[in-house]
Amino acid sequence: MNGLVVESTLENGYFLINRNWVKGDKVEIHFDMEPRTLKAHSAVEADRGKVAIEQGPVVYCAEWPDSDFSVLSVILNKKPEFTVENKPELLYGINMIHTYAQVLSYDTRGRLVAKDLKLKMIPYYACAHRRNGEMAVWLLNDLSSIRPVMPPTVASERSKASGEEYVGHF
Numbered sequence: 001m002n003g004l005v006v007e008s009t010l011e012n013g014y015f016l017i018n019r020n021w022v023k024g025d026k027v028e029i030h031f032d033m034e035p036r037t038l039k040a041h042s043a044v045e046a047d048r049g050k051v052a053i054e055q056g057p058v059v060y061c062a063e064w065p066d067s068d069f070s071v072l073s074v075i076l077n078k079k080p081e082f083t084v085e086n087k088p089e090l091l092y093g094i095n096m097i098h099t100y101a102q103v104l105s106y107d108t109r110g111r112l113v114a115k116d117l118k119l120k121m122i123p124y125y126a127c128a129h130r131r132n133g134e135m136a137v138w139l140l141n142d143l144s145s146i147r148p149v150m151p152p153t154v155a156s157e158r159s160k161a162s163g164e165e166y167v168g169h170f
Contacts, residue, residue: 035082049142064133066120
């Protein structure tokens with residue numbers, strides 16, 4: 001209040017400031033908004049075994065420009081830990097969320113391999129502003145819904161050369 005920290009107790013869900021108010025009094029409020037996971041409803045088959053990441057009211061997504069792997073095959077840890085980085089130069093200023101995860105893919109011999117990675121996520125409202133490519137809001141958090149990246153084929157390599165299509169999972 002007016003640049004000073006105010007101590008009080010909550011009463012019936014309200015933080016009370018008892019004082020004689022004067023014109024020009026200024027109250028600043030800070031709400032911590034820690035990133036958290038939101039589990040998809042099991043009745044939605046396409047999102048079963050997946051979670052979304054939120055920070056306050058903002059939903060986040062993983063998008064291809066921030067990754068050198070398929071964001072559609074990312075598996076989040078069961079209990080992900082998040083860090084938030086302010087990026088004023090990116091997309092007119094955003095908070096980017098980072099966490100560690102894995103991606104599963106097949107190697108050239110057809111064996112399934114896991115790779116540890118650092119996943120970067122941006123607010124969903126800011127997606128698709130950096131050319132077309134993969135984007136995912138719902139991220140795997142349960143192995144029962146896994147979709148490993150397939151090894152490259154002649155057809156997939158040709159489609160990359162001719163231009164990427166926008167592929168999103170909401």
